[in-house]
Amino acid sequence: MPNIKFYNGQNIPLELHKTRIVQKLNLVPIERRLEALNEGGYNTFRLNTLDVFLDMLTDSGTNAMSDNQLAAMMQADDAYAGSQSFFKLQKAVEEVLGKKYFLPVHQGRAAENIISNVYVKQGSCVPMNYHFTTAMAHITQYGGKIAELLYDEAYVINSTHSFKGNMNLEKLEEVIKIHEPKNIPFIRMEASTNLIGGQPFSVQNLRDVRAIADKYKIKLVLDASLIGENAYLVLKREPEFQNSSMAEVIKIMTDLADLVYFSARKLSSSRGGGICTNDMSIYKELENLVPLYEGFLTYGGISVREIEAMAVGLYGLWTIP
Numbered sequence: 001m002p003n004i005k006f007y008n009g010q011n012i013p014l015e016l017h018k019t020r021i022v023q024k025l026n027l028v029p030i031e032r033r034l035e036a037l038n039e040g041g042y043n044t045f046r047l048n049t050l051d052v053f054l055d056m057l058t059d060s061g062t063n064a065m066s067d068n069q070l071a072a073m074m075q076a077d078d079a080y081a082g083s084q085s086f087f088k089l090q091k092a093v094e095e096v097l098g099k100k101y102f103l104p105v106h107q108g109r110a111a112e113n114i115i116s117n118v119y120v121k122q123g124s125c126v127p128m129n130y131h132f133t134t135a136m137a138h139i140t141q142y143g144g145k146i147a148e149l150l151y152d153e154a155y156v157i158n159s160t161h162s163f164k165g166n167m168n169l170e171k172l173e174e175v176i177k178i179h180e181p182k183n184i185p186f187i188r189m190e191a192s193t194n195l196i197g198g199q200p201f202s203v204q205n206l207r208d209v210r211a212i213a214d215k216y217k218i219k220l221v222l223d224a225s226l227i228g229e230n231a232y233l234v235l236k237r238e239p240e241f242q243n244s245s246m247a248e249v250i251k252i253m254t255d256l257a258d259l260v261y262f263s264a265r266k267l268s269s270s271r272g273g274g275i276c277t278n279d280m281s282i283y284k285e286l287e288n289l290v291p292l293y294e295g296f297l298t299y300g301g302i303s304v305r306e307i308e309a310m311a312v313g314l315y316g317l318w319t320i321p
């Protein structure tokens with residue numbers, strides 16, 4: 001591809017793409033589509049793709065691969081242990097998410113399983129801005145419960161508030177006092193709060209949550225599956241960051257968390273996930289469960305081809321203008 005640069009009206013370089021892969025779609029007659037919906041009990045998860053024209057079921061695993069990702073997949077180093085593909089991903093995690101210790105897992109919920117297994121006990125309470133289904137399921141499976149602490153504004157559908165994913169700081173302190181810090185294994189912040197329509201939190205809110213976490217000596221866990229979208233909205237909406245880059249905002253956000261996990265199905269490629277931290281003791285606490293549930297520490301249940309695609313895809317977060 002020749003190195004042609006495009007600029008927007010303010011002379012800011014734009015990254016444009018062209019799509020070169022086509023896939024045949026099926027537009028079956030309306031009678032068959034109605035029949036299929038009926039057969040599936042009007043549950044779209046039960047449809048067969050042969051009956052579906054445009055599949056908008058989920059954002060999960062639907063990313064188109066770039067030419068660079070496909071090229072990297074061809075160079076994957078297939079080894080049970082010590083694969084070069086893993087080291088590329090580890091470097092990408094360190095450069096993009098700013099965390100040097102990395103544990104690969106097969107997808108986001110696998111990270112939630114390992115984190116909950118280690119930290120959540122009977123009677124634990126995990127405060128969070130809002131739940132994601134799989135996060136809540138793992139926390140409750142290990143005997144904990146969750147406390148969802150959004151501001152009331154978040155539930156006002158037509159509100160134009162910029163940061164409806166913000167954690168309600170007053171309620172957070174209240175919940176910590178009621179449950180006592182010893183019963184709170186971590187506070188969970190989810191970037192671009194998925195189940196309320198992808199609403200972001202502000203960096204200032206994350207800083208305030210960090211300060212409360214420090215005050216009560218509680219870990220702060222960031223679900224970064226949708227961090228690109230959250231960082232982009234911070235650039236657009238939080239005045240302090242209007243001249244910052246995606247790389248800077250993402251690093252500022254991840255630096256505030258003790259532990260970051262993600263589903264790569266949304267973040268960077270079409271499969272995979274990971275857990276990362278700069279705290280060796282956290283890494284050590286989680287490490288043993290990766291070979292038990294996922295696979296050896298240098299593949300974690302992900303194919304090496306996918307690991308290559310994840311590494312390239314992570315750098316893609318920097319290119320959003």
Ligand SMILES: Cc1ncc(COP(=O)(O)O)c(C=O)c1O
Pocket residue numbers: 060107108109110132134135190194223225226263264265266272273
């Ligand atoms: C915010 C968030 N966290 C966790 C997950 C779970 O990830 P996975 O589907 O890869 O298990 C998802 C999936 O959609 C998600 O959106």
